[in-house]
Amino acid sequence: MNRGEPAVKTRPAVTATATGAALAILLAACGGGTSTSGNGGGTATAGVAAFNAGVGSVFNPSDAKGGTLRLAHSGDFDSLDPADTYYAYSWNFIRLYGRSLVMFAPAPGAKGSTLVPDLAATLGVPSDNAKTWTYHLRPGVKFEDGTLITAKDVKYAVERSLDKTVFPDGPTYFNDFLDLQGYTSPYKDADPNKLGLKAIETPDDATIVFHLLKPFSGFDYFAQLPATIPVPAAKDTGANYKQHVVSSGPYKFDTNSIGKSFTLVRNDSWDVGTDPNRKALPDRIEVTLNVNADDIDNRLLSGDVDVAIEGTGLQPAAQGRVLGDPSLKKNADSAAIARLWYTSINPDVAPLDNIHCRKAVEYANDKVSYQNAYGGPAGGDIATNMMPPMIPGAQKFDVYPGGADNHGDVPKAKDELKQCGQPNGFSTTMSYRAERPREKAVAEGMQQALARVGIKLTLKGFPQSDYFKLYAGKPAYAKANNLGLMTNGWGADWPDGFGFLQQIVDSRVIRATGGNTNLSVKVPDVDKLLDQALLTTDLVAREQIWSQIDRTVMDNAVVLPGVWAKTLVYRPSNLTNVFVNDGFGMYDYLALGVKK
């Protein structure tokens, strides 16, 4: 899911002076050495705090139960309703009170990107050339009221998620891929049991079968979406369900003050025997909402809060302080996330409709300047192509090398301009989100870099809330207003080629009404390769196609990659069992425990 951008909605950074107390040094009494992680992946480091100790391994492993895990959010929670949520942190957190058919393994390193069965006993079984997918539920899994969960509860959950007038913010994968035959919503369903959807069958209480419009070899990724978390129809209150989501996980809601705070306590109906994935260490989980972002950082550093739930990292003020102080830095992790900051090169705008002019932009770009705009190496690595390296099967290549120092290849850019018929350069407009100083810095850096070859950029900021809906993401507006370059960013809905690429390179997802995240990629060969990947059930072969798509997009010079993002996250000494889950690009909330 998106952790920042169009889809992904992250909170804008707020800069201010930060102050706070020094952190307590992790106790030597925790023991030294390493041990095997109880989560089945990576190694575990106990007691020795070090920078990145939570990346690729479990820091402070523990099975000790008890205590209260305290989380804070700088804004309002996306939605607690599994049908209406589209944030990485929310999908991470929701596993505490909901069980989807499958889930990302709660494990550090690459294993965190792999899917494991959750409510289902096994991963999906494809048939009919991957157009039909069958799941069998684990026996004995119950809702918080003790009622047994059946396949019908899962079917109902998916059905209600289809209604985008009630749940506008959830993903539309099921709307797009299920053979709906006109079905829109259980709330408009004449069937008394509200189960009129033919695309999902429940031949018995333990079996659920999904019928797709077209083959899709990666359907298990859909099955991990929160929309498959079961919802009892009798307890569904539509848009108000978020006020009391009925739990199927190890925790249930104790209090819930929408927009302010909520608390979770242990769900007595949860049976660890039905759940190999969850440790459920804390007794209680408290989430405070709408807390000043800098205040959250101060409280993290002083130990007053355990986790900044959004997982987007420290604010600039605290980031500088942590990186500059070894006693704080050793408690921080630089987490790579499946996100690319980039610039879309609009082939609808002349003279960028000529590939050589687009290539001139690629060569003239100053990659170091782009990286610096995002905070230098702490903000991420220089991206040379689209797919972040953490995505399985991603290959790193550089079609437009920027010279030995990565500041751009000016002669090559000038040569491309000649081939484009614009030897003296040209003028175009570059858009960015006005509230994002980093995007503005990117645009300013680009303005300077491209001026070296005669390309003159007029910079134009737009309000971020409407950036994709009304401006850069609306093709007619972008063309009419000469938006040749558009700053952009995208985080994978999940770490695989489809989850990362589909929404930003498939030309068929571009809508005239706006709201697009694909601003520039309209390459028929890419669309064909995407279709081919959907039919390819062999994982290795499919991953090769994703990489081929990446290369084809780069060859067409419609995307200028900037930075493969990283976030600097902080782990207070109170936390146990801490590790970054690659599936979410942040600490795994399912695994966390506390010392008090």
Add this chain to the structure above:
Amino acid sequence: MIVFIIRRLVGAVLLLFVVSAVTFSIFFVVPRLAGATAEDLASRYVGKTADEQQVRQMADKLGFHDPLVVQYGRFAKGIVAGADYDYGPAAEHCPAPCFGYSFLTQAPVWPDLLDRLPVTASLAAGASAIWLLAGVATGVISALRRGSIFDRAAMGVALAGVSLPIFFTGLLALGIFSYTLGVTAPGSSYTALAEDPAQWAYDLILPWITIAFLYAAGYARLTSSGMLETMSEDFIRTARAKGLPERTVVLKHGLRATLTPIVTIFGLDVGLLLGGAILTESTFSLNGIGRYAILAIGANDLPKVMGVTMVAAFFIVLANLVVDILYAVVDPRVRLT
């Protein structure tokens, strides 16, 4: 007096009506005049991958296809008679005064405002009491001891108070007093007054002082200059000539005459604060009207913004009314008719 109050109340209702019409126009009429379609407005309230049909459905649901007069009528009717909103399985009644239904959180705005009002009111009450007492007292003493070390120090501090923004002093205060010394509550702390008055005061003392630091400065300077001017008036000399004690001269004659402009400013400041102390609530993570407003603005949640605007306008109008009445109390020459 009663006729005056009734007349002002009727005027206040009319004013609020105008405010509601202007607010509605800004959010819904101006964009349409600028060429935005119903779907353009609705596109802000659908998910990222919504197709044209879903956008159209949302526009229908939110009533954006209706004529603007009908949309405003629905909004105004909601305020006086309540409204019904579809939340999926059924319709939910939003009782009057229903300031609309959030397009994003799909919840009625009025209960949200009621829920957050005690936080803002608590903030305003405590802070205003502190800044009034501290500001006026400092101003009086400074005026009476003009040129003294106290005067210079107080006016210097007052200047700093006016100059330093709350997001700076607030975060600094939190860092020192809450996270380093641990003597005050951390951010986002709030306990209802009825639940535990002592805890309520403990939780809010730092925000109170931070706001008061900003406002008291202005009051100190205003009081000081007013007192200096008043104390040189003939009636003060007369009072002294009559042999009145200096305390009576200062407090009953000098200060009272100085209070009129202070009452005016105080009323408006409190009214503004009740409409939402955006910076303070954001800095201290207090879920009051101001924080609610700023989040709604950031999210383009127009019904929430309109609701806050109406509440803020109500408090300003109310504050003006109270100030007018207080004039008669402070200055016997004023008669309310």
